[in-house]
Amino acid sequence: MATLSRADVVHVAHLARLGLDDAELARLEGQLNHILEQYAILAGLDTEGIPPTAQTIELENILRDDVVTASMPVADVLANAAEHDGAQIVVPAILGGDAE
Amino acid sequence: MTPDPTRLHAHELARSLRAGEVTARELAAAHLDLAERQNRALNAWLSIDRDRALGDADGADRRLADARAKGPEAVNALHPLLGVPVALKDLVSLRGGQCTAGSRILEGYRAPFDAHITERLRDVGAVILGKTNMDEFAMGSSTEHSAFGPTANPWALDRVPGGSSGGSATAVAAFHTPLSIGTDTGGSIRQPAALTGIVGMKPTYGRVSRYGIVAFASSLDQIGPFARDARDAAVLLHAIAGRDERDSTSAPVPVPDELLHLPAGDDEAAAWLRGRRLGLPREYFVAGMEPGVEARVRESVASLESAGAIVEEVSLPHTDYGLATYYIVAPAEASANLARYDGIRFGPRLGDGDVLGNYLATRGRGFGAEVKRRIMLGTYALSAGYYDAYYLKAQKVRTLIKADFDALWAQGFDALVAPTSPTVAFPMGARMDDPVAMYLSDACTLPVNMAGLPGISVPAGLSDGLPVGLQFIGAPWSEPTLFRLARAHEAITADAAWRGLEPTDLGLADDPATPAPAERLAAARTALSDPALAR
DSSP states (O other): OOOOOHHHHHHHHHHTTOOOOHHHHHHHHHHHHHHHHHHHHHHTSOOTTOOOOSOOSOOOOOOOOOOOOOOOOHHHHHTTSSSBOSSSBOOOOOSSOTTO | OOOOGGGSOHHHHHHHHHHTSSOHHHHHHHHHHHHHHHHHHHOOEEEEOHHHHHHHHHHHHHHHHHHHHHOHHHHHTSOTTTTOEEEEETTBOOTTSBOOTTOGGGTTOBOSSOOHHHHHHHHHTOEEEEEEOOSGGGOOSSSTTOTTOOOOBTTBTTBOOOSSSHHHHHHHHTTSOSEEEEEESSSTTHHHHHHHTSEEEEOOTTSBOOTTBOOSOTTTOEEEEEESSHHHHHHHHHHHBBOOTTOTTSOOOOOOGGGGOOOOSHHHHHHTTTTOEEEEEGGGSOTTOOHHHHHHHHHHHHHHHHTTOEEEEEOOTTGGGHHHHHHHHHHHHHHHHGGGOOSSSSSOOOOSSSHHHHHHHHHHHHSOHHHHHHHHHHHHHHSTTTTIIIIIHHHHHHHHHHHHHHHHHHTTOSEEEEESOSSSOOBTTTTTTOHHHHHGGGTTTHHHHHTTOOEEEEEEEEETTEEEEEEEEOSTTOHHHHHHHHHHHHHHTTTOGGGGOOOTTHHHHTOTTSOOHHHHHHHHHHHHHOTTTOO
């Protein structure tokens, strides 16, 4: 199976939105490749025609009536946000802004 | 003189409460005192909420008094957990309380609602003492991956209690509480139960609603009980199990009341074994299994046979693929579940730049090494070009692993009997920097999660003075059978010398001069990284 280069590790870290320093990247490169070696056992197993399993119990779709129920109070939801203005969560600008 | 209530089982506490020999407040206070006194040495608890617990205990005492005023029938109708202490793993939401999941990234977060199981436990009047330590986001087999320091094993303070629910296991083993709640994604209830010498069950996938539980791997996670005997664990499972509309994976399957009525008498419990067919999967005696563990397991199997069970060696041919399959599926699901920790809606926000910079800083510094490792693995396994080779392949192998078990149920086996963990509790620090060695701890438990089955670990004696766990694995929804097996195993080993032993290092845990587990782990890691200091 594939091995991960340092550039791959950097790319995956970016996809995962993890800011990692050089020491972490170096350690992860070794550890992830060691773990990927363990995955190699799967390549030798014939799974032709075997359907994938995503869930193990036989549950049909479960429907319920579309009834309006009480939501959590806004103040309770905002209480955990890093920044809010009393009615909304405040986030850094995503589009445009001075930095662009 | 009344016996020390911390040494009693939950069903004994329930009897004492109804008889008026003790109050729920006295019980809560006795357990809180012990937990607070020993937590420096054990670090089993991330929070102990004395005031709230005593308030809840007063509520239970009022309900007891009301029932007594109405007469014996009302007293008999009381729930067996009314007034009985319980601990929650710190990923179960308790309104207004912390819920760190063992992570810095949830430091300061206060749960704005109760989990389904918290509501259930409050409804029946159980007294929640606090929240227990765990591997960060339940990723680990030793509780060393907690951001708030490791938990010590009460049988040997320089060893791990297993994980990820190591705090809940240690709290029960050390008598801080008769009952606790854990979660099990690949063995996180059964393996710590084995390593601390108590009972722990992972129920069938879908048996317990996960509403209000911090998610790790959604096709695998399940909530379950810890206790010091099978009857107590069964009653706790009964209290939390059943359909809940807020978790679409919780199944509309009735919860058997049989769980409340396991046989109290040893003769009746043992007699149930006669004619039961148990499979002994040969692949579970894995390479690297300690001889002492294998010996205790085989002795237990022999005693089950002597009591009338029919044990046959069986094969689960895809067992060897379990570890690789699990370490693709679980990290992949985790990488998706943990995408929500963005420093915006909850938890600390780090960085002071743009959105991307804040994400990178918050997640890079907020998550610990093991969590980052798994997010990286999962992101890679799901990324373009690798999805088919890893995630889809693993899901197909999962089908084969499940089919191995299904074939045995079709042959009429009542359950399987196997080791829980290949080793006894290992020394702190020993596997911290070797993820593959750490992952091997769960070789005998994680196929059960892959197949969605129930499994229970029960104490089976000691090897070199440390507990060994015996695992029973059942068909979907067969929890009553597993509890009857666990109860029968208790009955036929009731006279064994090890049954009467308390964890070896409880005396040390009482000593204020005993180092904290974080100090022990730091010392162990220093010794391991410096060959001159290593033994």
